[in-house]
Amino acid sequence: MYIALVGVSGYSGQALYQLLLNHPGVEGIDLYGHLRRDTEAEQTLDIAALNIHTKITAFDPATIMAKDDVIFFATPAGVTSQLAKPFIAADFPVIDLSGDYRLKDPASYTKWYHKPAAPAADLAKATYGLAEFENPTSHYIANPGCYATATILGTAPLLQSGVIDLDSIIVDAKSGLSGAGKKATDSSHFVHINENLQMYKLNEHQHIPEIVQELQKFNSDLKAIQFSTTLIPVDRGIMATIYAKATADLTTDQVQALYETQYQDKPFIHVSATEMPDLKRVVGTNNCDIGVSYNPATKTVVIVSVIDNLLKGAAGQAVQNFNKLFDYPETTALPTTTLGF
Amino acid sequence: MYIALVGVSGYSGQALYQLLLNHPGVEGIDLYGHLRRDTEAEQTLDIAALNIHTKITAFDPATIMAKDDVIFFATPAGVTSQLAKPFIAADFPVIDLSGDYRLKDPASYTKWYHKPAAPAADLAKATYGLAEFENPTSHYIANPGCYATATILGTAPLLQSGVIDLDSIIVDAKSGLSGAGKKATDSSHFVHINENLQMYKLNEHQHIPEIVQELQKFNSDLKAIQFSTTLIPVDRGIMATIYAKATADLTTDQVQALYETQYQDKPFIHVSATEMPDLKRVVGTNNCDIGVSYNPATKTVVIVSVIDNLLKGAAGQAVQNFNKLFDYPETTALPTTTLGF
Amino acid sequence: MYIALVGVSGYSGQALYQLLLNHPGVEGIDLYGHLRRDTEAEQTLDIAALNIHTKITAFDPATIMAKDDVIFFATPAGVTSQLAKPFIAADFPVIDLSGDYRLKDPASYTKWYHKPAAPAADLAKATYGLAEFENPTSHYIANPGCYATATILGTAPLLQSGVIDLDSIIVDAKSGLSGAGKKATDSSHFVHINENLQMYKLNEHQHIPEIVQELQKFNSDLKAIQFSTTLIPVDRGIMATIYAKATADLTTDQVQALYETQYQDKPFIHVSATEMPDLKRVVGTNNCDIGVSYNPATKTVVIVSVIDNLLKGAAGQAVQNFNKLFDYPETTALPTTTLGF
Amino acid sequence: MYIALVGVSGYSGQALYQLLLNHPGVEGIDLYGHLRRDTEAEQTLDIAALNIHTKITAFDPATIMAKDDVIFFATPAGVTSQLAKPFIAADFPVIDLSGDYRLKDPASYTKWYHKPAAPAADLAKATYGLAEFENPTSHYIANPGCYATATILGTAPLLQSGVIDLDSIIVDAKSGLSGAGKKATDSSHFVHINENLQMYKLNEHQHIPEIVQELQKFNSDLKAIQFSTTLIPVDRGIMATIYAKATADLTTDQVQALYETQYQDKPFIHVSATEMPDLKRVVGTNNCDIGVSYNPATKTVVIVSVIDNLLKGAAGQAVQNFNKLFDYPETTALPTTTLGF
Known part of the structure; x- marks a missing residue:
């Protein structure tokens, strides 16, 4: 082609x-x-x-x-x-x-x-191309945003299951600088962001309506999510830390089961409850690694969802959509391993 | 002396x-x-x-x-x-x-x-020495933990005011590596944590009971807080991002007023609603800078509280307590300015 | 296999x-x-x-x-x-x-x-496996050291040409932390090396005799080189900055011609005189990028040779040797492109 | 005042x-x-x-x-x-x-x-205000450049002593990004310089004639020096690594004695031969730490001179000159200690 x-x-x-x-x-x-x-x-x-x-x-x-x-x-x-x-x-x-x-x-x-x-x-x-959930229904793919990808993959199983309070979802996202674009600005200057953290676009990030629109496919009663994001001094990688209140008593095992069922045949998604994933597990790959946990003291589910913003959050998912659109195996040309350190 | x-x-x-x-x-x-x-x-x-x-x-x-x-x-x-x-x-x-x-x-x-x-x-x-709230009642000062300092200073005004749901407090903290101690370990190895983020001690951090104990002084009905922390690849600095649901409609101005009233005569605390503070505003100082915001779409108060973990979070606050105990001016020998960049 | x-x-x-x-x-x-x-x-x-x-x-x-x-x-x-x-x-x-x-x-x-x-x-x-110069003469390959690879590739054309004073070679190398190994030590602690530079093993690095031994193949009169190396706060990458005095007047074009002739059919080596290569051109690849320059004011040739210490400096070159030993195309399974930024 | x-x-x-x-x-x-x-x-x-x-x-x-x-x-x-x-x-x-x-x-x-x-x-x-060597002879002080300060302080004792070949001086300097100014440019973009090294202005840096002019005060036969500099991914700090050929056999002890004699009563200069100084010894201070070594195998003196480019390399030295001009003690208002890590 x-x-x-x-x-x-x-x-x-x-x-x-x-x-x-x-x-x-x-x-x-x-x-x-x-x-x-x-x-x-x-x-x-x-x-x-x-x-x-x-x-x-x-x-x-x-x-x-x-x-x-x-x-x-x-x-x-x-x-x-x-x-x-x-x-x-x-x-x-x-x-x-x-x-x-x-x-x-x-x-x-x-x-x-x-x-x-x-x-x-x-x-x-247009087909919204979150490749784990959507198959192209047209020749026109809207490739998802980076924050939206990490957040939706990390939240959808909770919404489908009905185990959480829909008004309680809070996403505290963190992103490396490549997510903020190549243009030289005061906020992308090395001396500004190195050794620093900077919350930005609080309650105004354009991925918020995208996340809500797509999560409503899993539960149409969802009204809004609280979403914040903070720039971190790394080149690549997004971590979305997701909090939600349970409507009834849960266990970490139950939460893990929800996610494993949802993603059992998805080659790029890995679920773990024993340790929370770090960025280096996924940077350089098209993977989304998801860690799950339940805290009975606060009745809160804590999810950590990590991706490489340039691959699964952008170009990698675009190739994944290309593969699906033209019937190549889904993982063709997409890295799934990294040194990780 | x-x-x-x-x-x-x-x-x-x-x-x-x-x-x-x-x-x-x-x-x-x-x-x-x-x-x-x-x-x-x-x-x-x-x-x-x-x-x-x-x-x-x-x-x-x-x-x-x-x-x-x-x-x-x-x-x-x-x-x-x-x-x-x-x-x-x-x-x-x-x-x-x-x-x-x-x-x-x-x-x-x-x-x-x-x-x-x-x-x-x-x-x-022992006197719990969060210097903005406590005056020494004995010769014995328990200097607060670093996360506890950032979190309590960032949360107390909300608890006193009664405007938030006590069960809804979520703290997503981030800390530089000096907070994890000087011992060489696999997790403090440069190649592990550089270009990375690592959540740790989820729901098990020893500052959790300290925070709850002290926040109960502001509202004795508080039962628990959801607290998570993530290591970030910087030397120094803590950012505590605090989320809480409002019990009634609020405005950012109202939240700001609560904090400014609380901290009006505290030389190390600076409150802002126009932009969220970054780490470099405070690293190298004994300050705690606090940004406040209210999101009407989710009825959520968002607070960002930043300190230098080695100064206001440890040695600086210890000197502040020393100053109070021995009647030196509170700011003696404590830096309050930085280049910031 | x-x-x-x-x-x-x-x-x-x-x-x-x-x-x-x-x-x-x-x-x-x-x-x-x-x-x-x-x-x-x-x-x-x-x-x-x-x-x-x-x-x-x-x-x-x-x-x-x-x-x-x-x-x-x-x-x-x-x-x-x-x-x-x-x-x-x-x-x-x-x-x-x-x-x-x-x-x-x-x-x-x-x-x-x-x-x-x-x-x-x-x-x-054993065959010393600097793959650009040696073909395996036995089944036993000694894969070169990382500093040795960057230094020899950056120096050999000067030695063969006879244009420099053999006693004048100075190599100021810089290496990321992965070159210092995975063991957690005080010197690999994030807080020690982040925002820092640290010269180490001055005149005692074990790659010095390796470099001299191999460079003597290009000019047997070479006796010694001055070699220093400094740890830099990055994960991966070596830059060897090489200085040598010319024995007669030269031009940058002449130096460039020496290198291009030497490496014209070597798929991993790229020579440039217009700008000096940075680490990000090569990290993630098996390439060695070489920048050349001549300073008439000091009669000094300046060469900058960069590699990824884990690939061309270790595992990548090992696979390159494997390819040569078993008659696969030399570039098989070896990355040659990177995002670079 | x-x-x-x-x-x-x-x-x-x-x-x-x-x-x-x-x-x-x-x-x-x-x-x-x-x-x-x-x-x-x-x-x-x-x-x-x-x-x-x-x-x-x-x-x-x-x-x-x-x-x-x-x-x-x-x-x-x-x-x-x-x-x-x-x-x-x-x-x-x-x-x-x-x-x-x-x-x-x-x-x-x-x-x-x-x-x-x-x-x-x-x-x-104008008086060239390298404060360790010059006393103001006018009311007009030209405060030295950052690279010039580190290089001259690291080289002068060799020139005065006559123990080195004047044509052999090579300076391989490294600087953090604050040295390149506050303006946002492609080369100061975080994603460009983080995890990277970038040599720049090779043989064209404007501190070269300044260094030569000032070093000629110590030995008027000096014609030129080879000077290169590389941007490193840190905020602050300059390391000048200086190489020079000895004209006769030397020892490290002899070199150390030269420097200690030169700087014995200078409060900001510290000389060591046992270990080479790193940046964190001086960042945040007005100090210049100098490490000295002699390599008999190559008859080369190796000097490492480190400063904070914003303090001893700029604002700190300006205050030092102010102190000298107006008869304040030389160290007034100038930090000499740091955490260092």
């Missing part, structure tokens, strides 16, 4: 490019630019660490649909919805890593992203 | 020594060893970074009480309660940085510390 | 295991223990990050030679030379990651390693 | 402000802005970590000379030389942390700084 990739300059785009380079079903990857400076002339991109010198071609839908078999967008929110329209209209396969097609409600998108939303008809067509 | 210091080899002991060196009321600091290898012979301690070559003398209560005016114990839990008995019996001033005299209930101590407790009579005599 | 691997618990052993798991020519990997606690009973090893539960079997040469086709030793210096004797005697293929068979002179080994040397006859048989 | 400070927003300016706040001779600090946006209106500066709300006043020389007793410039290179003219003309005391008055030769300044130089007459008046 031939791949079109738009947005290779960001972290997710580079991770995606690297994964696809090693995919046995991929015969070629064509890079397309979406900025005006790209369309004016062909450019040579030197992806230094890949030791690859390749060209970015001006973005042109007709050319792409003629030459390639699928298009990945690793573009910022607000950009994809402008670029993807002709592909959706033509039912050409699209996998979008941005947030532009995740929320079904355009008003909610505008509220949380502070940008114009995609047309409601296009939103309705 | 002449100071006796036992346990200078640990992080807290070194921080204490450095602070006391710069205290205008301190005429001399005598270092005493408590291990058998110290008592067999005098030793020369080379505190490299202090460029100071000094001697550790064998621990002998009679000598100390003759020569010094106060004794600080920066010894591990289980050690102080063995060494402090003659000082308590003689009503000689003691400031203890270990957990040995914090819990009033010996059975609770034994349950959480897995060691024999100090005599109940000695426990009864 | 079936692989025997001794010493999977260290960083190099784990990296080797992970690489071999993905090697298309490897049908199975048998893990063998060399410590007494391993030989007393079979053990189950939980390689957490690999999500693999596997057994370590007691080390028995006869069993191994019957069952497996090659043995890798990822054991400490001083251990391999005890264990490898029967394999060498039987001309069974061995790839050794320790330093036990690198130095041809037993007296030199004893001087630098402070341990008894392997028999001189065994030393004579 | 009343202090005027221009440029408080950078790292050096903030460090200077913090030190001066604790200086017993300082009655007040007035902050002045030098940018157009500062001169249009008075501004309130919230130095968050200092918990201080203070005003920046428009820069006006006449006002400053009337109100204050000395002016510190913590402004970028190229700015001070524009602002300082009236102060120099009036012989008003100036301490400049930029590089604008360090080089005596205007042509050299223009070559290395790529900016117009200050007038030669002004350059001639």
Whole structure:
């Protein structure tokens, strides 16, 4: 197959490019630019660490649909919805890593992203691609957000089971700096965030409505979740620590059983109750490791869900969706082991 | 005054020594060893970074009480309660940085510390030295734990005010590695914890009963708190993120007012609602910075309380207690500014 | 092929295991223990990050030679030379990651390693496996040291060309903590090395005689090199900064030409004169990136040579040697791209 | 005394402000802005970590000379030389942390700084304030560069003694990120430099001519030094590793004696031959720790010189110069101890 990739300059785009380079079903990857400076002339991109010198071609839908078999967008929110329209209209396969097609409600998108939303008809067509739960029902995949992936995988079994108070869910997430993007800002300056922790976008993170929308599929009575996130001085990795009050007495074994049942045939999900997972178990892989515990003193379930934000939280899950869409084995080209230390 | 210091080899002991060196009321600091290898012979301690070559003398209560005016114990839990008995019996001033005299209930101590407790009579005599709330009622100060300091300062105003559901308090704490002690272990190995996060002692941390005991002074109906802590790859600093459900509608302004009223004349406490404090605001100081917020969508109060675990969480608060005990201005020899970056 | 691997618990052993798991020519990997606690009973090893539960079997040469086709030793210096004797005697293929068979002179080994040397006859048989320069002349490969790999690859073209003063070579190397081993020590404690730099083993590092011995193959007049190394607060990566005085006027272009000629058909070596390589270009790969420069003001050639100490500096080069020994393409199972950032 | 400070927003300016706040001779600090946006209106500066709300006043020389007793410039290179003219003309005391008055030769300044130089007459008046070697001969102090401070203090005793080959000096320096300034750039992005090393400005660093000019005071035959520097992932600290060839046989003891003689009465300099200093011995202090060693195998002297770039390398040395200029004890308000770990 031939791949079109738009947005290779960001972290997710580079991770995606690297994964696809090693995919046995991929015969070629064509890079397309979406900025005006790209369309004016062909450019040579030197992806230094890949030791690859390749060209970015001006973005042109007709050319792409003629030459390639699928298009990945690793573009910022607000950009994809402008670029993807002709592909959706033509039912050409699209996998979008941005947030532009995740929320079904355009008003909610505008509220949380502070940008114009995609047309409601296009939103309705997209499959929300949390690959453990959804099979593509269209050629159009909205790849989930990084926090949303860690949080939904860590919370869904509790919701389905009905063992927790729906108003009690609190998610204290932590993320490495690659999650905040490649742009140099005061808050991504090494001297600011090294040896530091910084809570940000408290109650305003755009993954909150995405998480609620998707968790409602498991229990439609869910109204809201308390979600906070803190930047930590590491390159990669998300830890979502999830708290919920039990509605009746539970045991850690019972909680573990819920999760193991849910994820028994999912190759990337590992459940443990004996020790809580750390980031290094998953960074460099497409895995989501989940630790579960119940505290009878406070009637609280504590879940720790960890992923690599660039792989399972972005490019890895995009390839997982690609595999499902085109009938490759789900784990093709996706790392599942790491040194871990 | 002449100071006796036992346990200078640990992080807290070194921080204490450095602070006391710069205290205008301190005429001399005598270092005493408590291990058998110290008592067999005098030793020369080379505190490299202090460029100071000094001697550790064998621990002998009679000598100390003759020569010094106060004794600080920066010894591990289980050690102080063995060494402090003659000082308590003689009503000689003691400031203890270990957990040995914090819990009033010996059975609770034994349950959480897995060691024999100090005599109940000695426990009864000690003042729990959270310096913003307690004035010394005896010559014996139990200096608070680091997590307990950040958590109690961050939670007490909510409990006094009666605006939250007492069963809903969740503390997600994060701590740098100096909080885990100087001993080389697999979990303190650089390659293990660098670029990583590691939750530990889930529901088993020995500061949990200390926090509950002290918070009950603000509201005796409190039964338990959900407390978790995660090691983060930084040297110093604790962030306690505190969540609690409101019993009625609140605003961030109302929450802020509660905290500002509580701490208006406390020189080390700074309250903010406009941005959440980061670790670098406080590392290197004796401050506790507190950020407050209310989320109407989930009826949840979110509090972020940050301290330097070695200063306000240990040696700094010990000097603050020393200042109060001996009528020095509370801020004497305690840093309140930092570069912060 | 079936692989025997001794010493999977260290960083190099784990990296080797992970690489071999993905090697298309490897049908199975048998893990063998060399410590007494391993030989007393079979053990189950939980390689957490690999999500693999596997057994370590007691080390028995006869069993191994019957069952497996090659043995890798990822054991400490001083251990391999005890264990490898029967394999060498039987001309069974061995790839050794320790330093036990690198130095041809037993007296030199004893001087630098402070341990008894392997028999001189065994030393004579081993091929020093710097894969860019050596083809296996025996079934016995002494895999090079990490500092030696970075330094020799960065220096050899200068020696062959005769353009530098042989007495002037100075190597200022820097290494991440995984190079110092998995054992928890005061110097590997996070709080010691984080935010720090620490020069160690000045003029006493055991890779010095290895480097000199191998560089003498390029110019037999070389007598010594000045080599220092400094631990840096990163997990992985070595940077060797190499200085040498030119014997006649040079240009950066001339130096670059020397290196490009030397390495033109070497898939893992990349030479650049426009910018000096950083660690992130190579960590996670088997590459060695080399930057070259000439300073006419001081008549000094400056070379920067970077590798991943666990891959090109250990496990990766071992697999490269395995590929050469058994006629697989040299790059089989060896990563050459990384995100880099 | 009343202090005027221009440029408080950078790292050096903030460090200077913090030190001066604790200086017993300082009655007040007035902050002045030098940018157009500062001169249009008075501004309130919230130095968050200092918990201080203070005003920046428009820069006006006449006002400053009337109100204050000395002016510190913590402004970028190229700015001070524009602002300082009236102060120099009036012989008003100036301490400049930029590089604008360090080089005596205007042509050299223009070559290395790529900016117009200050007038030669002004350059001639300035005292180069390496406080261990120079006493102020004018009211105008050019505070040394950070690399220059570490390098000159580490090299001068060798030059005075005549024991080394003047053409052989090689300095391999390493610096934390605060040395590269507060501006957010691609190279200061956390994800770029964390877990990385990056050599920069090879043979082009503007401290090279400063070092040569000053070292020539110790031996006028010196022509050039080879100087390289590498960014390391820490906040603060410089390590200059210095190599030089001996002209005759030496011993480490002899080298140590040279340094101890040179620095015997200098309160901030500590010399050691038993172990090489690490960064944490000096970060947070105004010290320069120097480790010395001689390698007979290569006839090479190896010196390791470490400082805190923001203190001894900038603000601390500026206060040291202030102390000398106004006859305060040299160590006033300057930290000499640290936890070190």
